[in-house]
Amino acid sequence: MAAAKLKPIDHGPVEEMSRRALAEELVGYHRTHRAMFERIDGLKARLKQLATEAGENFKEEFAGLGAVNVVSAKEPQYKGDLPVLDCETFNALTKSKKDRLIADGLVKIEGQYSGRSYGSVTVKLF
Secondary structure, three states: OOOOOOOOOOOOOHHHOOHHHHHHHHHHHHHHOHHHHHHHHHHHHHHHHHHHHHOOOEEEEEOOOEEEEEOOOOOOOOOOOOOOOOHHHHHHOOHHHHHHHHHOOOOOOOOOOOOOOOOOOOOOOO
């Protein structure tokens, strides 16, 4: 089965393009340069592997061209045993018991927020 041909794309200002046109242009670049993107992924994977094996981060600079920063992978490190508050049990206490634990400094109330999402774009080629 032959690959579907993409129609020529008008490369106007991205701010004026529809989301479908933006996505179609992006897929087009990924199809056209598929081998290059795959090679880039392989290069990055090998650089991370080298940094991890060496146990250190590194930076390679190329005068007038740019630089590549490589950070090694790390396993989580044990930091010790810390007390954890059972929130359901705490919330089930009477107000006076909660207030006493807070006043004694055993419990500190802090606002909790969900993690920030910076969004993402993933291209999948067929």
